Amino acid sequence: MSAQISVAQAAQPFRNPTGGIIDRSRPIRFTFDGKGLGGYAGDSLASALLANGVRIVGRSFKYHRPRGIFGAGTEEPNALVQLGSGARTLPNSKATEIELYEGLSATSQNCWPSPAFDLGAAASFFAPLLPAGFYYKTFKWPPAFWEKLYEPLIRRAAGLGRAPTEPDPDRYEHRSGHCDVLVVGAGAAGLSAAAAAAEEGARVILIDEGASPGGLLLARRGKVGDETVSDWLARMVARLDAFSDLRRLVRTTAIGYYDHNQLALLEKVADHRAPQPGEPRQRLWHVWARRVVLATGAHERSLIFDNNDRPGVMLASAARLYANRYAVRPGSTAVLFTNNDSAYEAARDLAAAGSRVAAVIDCRESVPAALPTDIERLGIEPIAGWSVASVMGKHSVRAVEIRPNESKGRSTLRREIACDLLCVSGGWSPALHLHAQTGARAVFDPSIGAFVPGAPRQGERLVGAAAGNFDLKQTLAEAEAAGREAAREAKHGAAQRTVPASRSSQAGSSTNGALRSPHLQGRGKRFIDLQEDVTDKDVALAVREGYRSVEHVKRYTTLGMGTDQGKTGNTLGFVEVARALGHDPATGGTTTFRPPYVPVTLGALAGMHGGRHFLPIRRTPMHDWHVRAGAEMVQSGSWLRPQAYRRRGERLEDAAWREASAVRRSVGIVDVSTLGKLELFGSGAAEFLQRIYTNGFTSLPVGRVRYGLMLREDGMVFDDGTVSRLGEHHYFITTTTAQAALVRQRLEHCRQVLWPDLDVELVAVADQWAAIAVAGPASREVLERAVDIDVKDSALPFMACALGRISGVSVRLFRISFSGDLAYEIYVPARRGAEVWQHLLDIGAPQEITPYGLDALNALRIEKGHVTHAEINGRTTAEDLGLGRMLKQKGDFIGKRSLHRQGLTRKDRWQLVGLASADGRTPIPSGAKLIARTGEAMPVPILGEVTSTTMSPTLERPIALALLADGRSRIGETVIASSPLFGLEVPVSVTSPVFFDPEGKRLRG
């Protein structure tokens, strides 16, 4: 092991021999751009790269400029890498957020052949031609080039990283959580708030995006009260873990804050290791909290000066974190450029970590006296009233040029300071993203040059840096109070205060608000948004071109539209817009904060709803029989249904033809368990049905069945089905398979909301009954032997129902027909369904009873002109479908009032008709449009469309149902069924939609 450690150390020239919160006993090997490197457990990929001296990690999005590591967490705009390979590869992963693990493999993005030498950098030669919104102004001519040249080129150039092309092999899942108090962020404020809330007896969930708690404390060397940071953290964690009602989630980020205090959390369960069996890689939590404490910290801002994107330019807080947490020197010689106090602490820590700190350039004219004195003792030169004008060096920082502020570029007074690390601190922006996602406003605070949280809209409060408080002592006190208040409110329902926490004196954060160097010489680019390559010139151009709102500037320039969502640059952009317009940043405000706070994998969003769980599948009670019988199962809505029972060597269409013919010739049996079924009880049931259906039900006698039609409120047909009166106040309703759930919802709504005065009880029983249709001229013959009651026409006429027993099982028997032939529907308690099905098959063997599937069912109903949701498509009225006789004149029903609207009574409405192939052979293409004649000039007038098509087993020719303008008066005409998709134009004769037994003798027989 010691040999391994020494090897790892030797390969990490920027790693200090001691210090940091890393496990030096666990060396880790990983690769970056194919090169083997070493790190330690506890490292991030970014810290390990820095330890190994890797400074260029990729190229920028637009100009292909070399970029290095800029931040240390979610705010990172530059260090995006392609993680892993094959099906598990993940593009745009922030190196600063990736925990180092054994075997990690990452590659740089947006460069070829390497980040150091990238041919794509040629784009920078055309930079003057590529200002913000260039694609709106160029590539317009010649038009022919747009589709074949410009668009492919732009699409190829756009985007970062490569999405995997193989299916994701990992598991993801969702999970819900509930608590009294959710604390987001486990830094000093979050830990204190969580502990206080738990002490009040609240159920607490504490989350943090890191693997270990501490937040910004992990970047500090100082003390918390009288304790070292590590001792304080250890004590707090032990304190928290003692509460049985407190759940700590690590590697978990709150990505969205929604109504009713619901938050979405992304937990990276096994991104840093292989998942255990059954364990998901990531878990998306939906948490409902009575109160929320946001201790989300703050993001340090950048500053605007020439070439402020060069590798080696880094946030001061990030450099400090790398030094203190990871024992890494991010540079050998550092210069700091700041507009606030916090960079002085970074300078001290970098010096302590072994970097030579040449100077702290403070653009403020007046600096608290203690700060320069303090660093001078460490040999660091304090330079106040000066600013960085430019960074020298292309692939790395070689030196910085600084100038005194008052010269404003006119003076020749300048200095160059050699360095390889420039730490910048443009002040701190509270991470108020979640707060703002609730709809709460952000308010500009000039004392810290940032937007701070306004009045909360939900049961939440912000503490610590998230509230704009940067004083640790005060933060701890306020966080504890916030935790206690939140717990008490959650438990006792006290009112949420509606004003944000007061902000402290901003110790450590006082700034002059200046975010740009006064010495902008125009020689180099000055970036506001590093990830999107948005410069101050882009923002100025947008304003010159008339964009005033920050929302519009954002969309024109792409400011803040990268995967980092502008965490380090947005405030700079808002201030620049305000400056260009000559108003206060408070006037312009911020862009809208939207979820997610960080990028989320599609897998996490999908959870388990992928693969076989993409859609819940329903199976009928006879499902296993169908499968055993070799049925071709097909998904119909959420049901698995037999399409046809294909025999060996038989084509699917031949099987359907054989099955349908068997029904017409003798008898068939089909599983119709998928129909919706409802039981309706009560003295008000008949009146309820009167209002629901277009036709009347008060006269329906017990033991009889009636076909019913429901309309939507707008007069269009909603659904059809049967209603059977089983008792004085007891009805049995069937609906179509497609609309079963919606019909149930509607009827419950009517019962509970519209007509609560009616004495009605509704019970959904779709799964209670297996439903079997036995159809064909020999069906009675089969039923007579199967059932213990008289099924002759005299005893059980068409549209009658009765109770009986089949094979000892009580069944409901209905003399109804969807096939148009003599038929019965038998409803059997579901657990006995397969048994009765088999019995019917056995008893029907002499008649060669034939099981038939969906295709045959469809062919039979098309022959009979029965409609399904191919025709009840939401745009057809009862009159359109030839069902106008079912609209009762007396009494009201849903949709009646809409029927007289002008649009629903026009003569040229599309009406249901039949179509027969003119030559008797050519199939009529499904979905084809109906036109008057071939060869018409564009645009061709569309007369209608084919809705259902089949080969008629009775007529032995292709037939179809269609909706045709003024169709009923066109019967006898010939039109063209045109299907450009298949390149087909089939002449068809317009007929009655009823091809089979128009007098109804067969079904009444």
Next chain:
Amino acid sequence: VAREPALQTQTISLRREMPARILHLARPNLGPPLDEVLASFQAAELPVPGRSSTMVARSILGIGHGRWWLIEDEAPGEEPSQGHLSRPTSSLSFGIAIDIGDAWDRFRLSGESALDLLAKGSRLDLDPRVFANGACALSSFAELRTLLHRSSDGAHFDLYCGRSYAQTLEEWLGEAAAEFGWEAPIDKGGAPANAAAQ
């Protein structure tokens, strides 16, 4: 990437079963006929919505305002009545009642990870202080319409789902439970596992 040691212990138990009968009761008429029904369930009164009353192999669940499920785990010895054709509903003198026992399958979940497993599919707050022993709720689970019942002693949860969805839910539960050491296919019992024990 090194794989960490697998969970050695199974912390979840799953079983699929169909209760012998579920009687959906609505709008009960107060009086001796209802008292008789309640007596057969050894219950003094119908529970309020969201609560249940449980005795040996029998439960009454208040599934909503004016609606209850009367569940019998043991076969009553006769085939349930399948309708009331030509018989006035008023003859059901204790109220509107209909057997829906064939419509629902039941999954019984127990073990220390039962709550964690349920949290993967349910949005309900199942903390015992909120969803106490004997609580029940009609709610979605894994995007399915379900009824969840916590047993009176808190030892297990019964998750009822529509029979047509049962196979789908079985597959879902098996996959979700793998994290808790569940590997075997879910047992499909006729009678509930602990009916006799109760």
